[in-house]
Structures are given as structure tokens and as C-alpha cells.
Amino acid sequence: MSRGLNHKGGYKQAHWVLLLYGLYLALPIYWLLRLALQSNQATLSGGADWTLANFAEIFSNPVWYEGFANSLSYVAINTVISVSVALPAAYAFSRYRFLGDKHLFFWLLSNRMAPPAVFLLPFFQLYSAVGLFDTPLAVALAHCLFTVPLSVWILEGFMSAVPKSLDEMARIDGHSLPYFFFRIFLPTIRGGIGVTVFFCFMFSWVELLLARTLTGSETKPIVVVMTRTVSASGIDWGVLAAAGVLTILPGIAVVWFVRRHLVKGFALGRVS
């Protein structure tokens, strides 16, 4: 049973900490839900009448639902690119030594330290110059700056936890490297791949600054649609709250799928 907390009322105290912290996490979300489920008039006058009109507005207005589609499309492209380029690189880092490998690894990670605002200026010009401005691919590539180094880092951790004897046994059995990699190795680290998807999603779905800079009227993501609504005359708090509720759902879905690998993932695969 729960090691370390099994004496001197540790249990009771732990329950209280979790309860209070859970309350702190839940209250703002409860309030968001509540505002999403009542009309703007009711919110402003302090009454309460339950309605789904705010959600109906979002599902019937193309600006809103296209915003969702745009966001999901660049998040998906980003995740696919990040995971597919990070897999061979992470395998190389975890299984081979090569010239400059350690320097390269740390240089990759240092990109994660760059504030997105620093890249605002050149990104806009670079992507305009190559004709990618206002496409989902532009945002996906821009987010790769942060998701690719992170993916390599996480996958390297998971791969290094797999004993090398697995590689050697496959070689002795006469399997080629591609066969081994795709049919034996990838299924072994599928938890790690799930966690990597989680982290890519966690960055690309939540980011606003780069997504706003690299999209125009064609591909406006949901996060931008939301901030534009705020600046328009008279804020409809109900619709804003309903959009907020809907943006939380994909995150919950993703975290639910990887829940069993989450702890291992946060230790970058190094927890046995």
C-alpha cells in the first residue's frame, strides 16, 4: 500500500491537500461551465436560466466551427511530422554513438528555450517568402520548433529503457533493420509514442502567438477566433465560455487515452 504515507495521520492530511487543491482546480472550470449554460442577459443580471443556446450558436456559425477544424488540422499535421521525424532520430541517439551526438542533442533541446515572441518577426517573412503563409502547414512547421526537440527527448528516454538485447536477438533471427524497427521495436514503445503525441498536442493545441501570426482569414484557428470576439463591441460572455468549454474537450480525450503511460512519460520513460 501507499508507501511513505502510512503513519502519523499522513493519510488524512494527504486527503485534505488533494481535496483543497482539487477544489482550486475545479472552481474556475465550474464557473466557466455555468456561464456557458446560461444566456448573456442572465449572466449580467445575476439570474439563472439554463440554456444550450450558446453551444447552438457555435455549432451553427461557420466562423466558430471552421476555427475548430483549422486548429485540429494544424495540430494533426504537427503531431504527424514531429513523431515521424523524431522516431529515427531518437533511435539513432539511443542506439548509436556518432560524431557530435551529445552536442547535437543539447543544441536541439536549447531550441525549446526560445520564446515564441522571438520568432515572430522572421517567421512571418520566411513563411510568406516560401508561400506557406495562411496554411495549416505553416503553423504546424512553426510549432515543430518546440515539439520536435521535445519528441526526440521523450522518445529517446523510452527507447533507452528497452534493452539492447532485443535489437541483437532480432539481428540473430535474420530480421532486417526496417522490419525490426516497424514490426518489433515500435510496438514495444507504443506507450512512449502515445506520450509523445500527448506532449505535441499539449503544445500545438494551446499555443496562440505563432498561430495568430501565421494565419490569415483562410485558416483562422479557434484560439484566434476567441480573442477576436473579445475585442468586438459588446462581449457575449456566454458564447465565449461555451467556446472555452469546447476547447477543453480534445485535451481531456487525449489525456484519457494515454492515462496509463502518463507517469512514465513525465519521467521521460526512465521510470521502470
Add this chain to the structure above:
Amino acid sequence: MNEPLNNRAWLGVLPVLLIVAFSAVIPLMTVVNYSVQDIFDVNTRLFVGLDWYRETLRDPRFLDALLRQLTFSGIVLAIELPLGVLVARSIPRDGRWVGLILVLLAVPLLIPWNVVGTIWQLFARPDIGLLGQLVNELGVPFNYTASPAHAWVTLVMMDVWHWTSLVALLAFSGLTAIPSACYQAAVMDGANTWQVFRHVELPRLKAVLVIAVLLRLMDSFMIYTEPFVLTGGGPGNSTTFLSQYLTSMAVGQFDLGPAAAFSVLYFLVVLLLCWLFYTSVIANRGNEP
């Protein structure tokens, strides 16, 4: 790792290098290039050397934003780190609730940053927000759009709400890696909860806590979206942090040269802080037996 060098492995790394070169190296070189020129239009440029850097370092608004940024990062780290570890220690190691607790903890991390701002706006506004209404009911006039102090309190509460889970999940994954034999030995020696934490858990959490501090340091230094939505940098400039000032320079005013010099300095400050922290931790590790 004591294998011979195998430079064919570079082939595996090549796609990553190409992507990062496109999305990091070219833009960074562009920024450095701009930072030493005065740009009037595409064809009229003047090499100005380090003038923009000198100007930025003397700009009181840059220095104020930097000071605010350091204060903000210091405050949120000082709260989130101990709180995250406390929460992590309170999560049961096994049982049916663990999965659910972890999923709930992870939820704030997956909410778009502007929505986090919106959630706290809705929560803290004195007219329609639960927190704002409650505090005002208690007789304390609370309005984060009018008082800088209230804006700061709201921002810090929001950041703690948003990011403590990251520290908690990292710390929890570190805790689950501690073998139960270590705890049994401590209990046999009659250690109390604090001693168990200090001598059994803390030393073994060091690696994940270093990662937690580095991530929180970097990310709190980049904060843009949440204050942009919640306070818009106000009241006045009281919550204008580095990213917000830089964005207003780069997008609003098209001052390419100064904005580029600002960008380079900004990146260097983040690198320097992370390097200082990392080397001090490594140095400490050398002193321990």
C-alpha cells in the same frame, strides 16, 4: 555506451536537422541580421553595428519589463515548486483513484492558453466572476483591471492554477520510482514524515525537480497569452512582460532593428538563466559525497 562510432546514424538524425534548420536556424539568423541594421525598406538598409543593442539596454521600458519578468518568474516558481511536490506526495501510489486523479491534474495543462486567460477573466471579474463577487461580498474592494496589486495577485493565482500540475506530475513520476525498500529502512529507523521526505524522497527527486525548474523557468519567461487576455498588460504597464512588449514592438510598430536586438537579448537572458541554474546544480552535485 561504449560502442564504436557509427556515423551512418547521422542519416536518422537528418530529417530532424532539416526541420529545425528551417524553423529555427534560418529565423534566428534573420533576427541577428536585422539587429545590426537600420531598415527603411527592402532596398535601403544601413549597417549600424551594435547601436540597437545599446539602445535596448538603455530603454527603461525594456528594463522595467525585464524586472517584472524576473519578479513574476521568481514568485510563481517559489509557489509552484513546493505546492507541486506537496500535491504529488498526497497522491496515493496505487489504487483505483490514481488514474482519475492524474487525468484531472493534467487538464489545466491541455487548455489553450488564451482560454486559461478567459477562464480567469470570467472567474475574477468583479461583475460576473465568482471570485470577484465573493471577495467584494467580504468587503474587500477587488478589481484586477484597476489595481496593479490585484492584477498581480490574479495573474499569480492563474499561473499557479495553470502550471502546478506540471510540477506535481513530474514529482509524482519521480516518487513512484523510489524503491519501497528505502521507505521500509527509514520507517525502521523511526523517521517521521518530514525526515522521510528530507532524506529519502528529496535526494531522489532531484533529477525530476531540475527538469521541473528548468521547464517552469523557461515557460514563465515566455508568458504572453494569459496576461494578454486577462489584463492586456495593464493597468498601465504594470503586467507588461517581455513577450508582450516585444510583440507590440514587432507587430504594432514595425521597428525591425530594435525588435530584433530585443529578441536576441531576450533569448540570451533565457539561455543564461537556464545555464546558471543548471551549472549551479551540477556544481552542488559534485560537492555531495
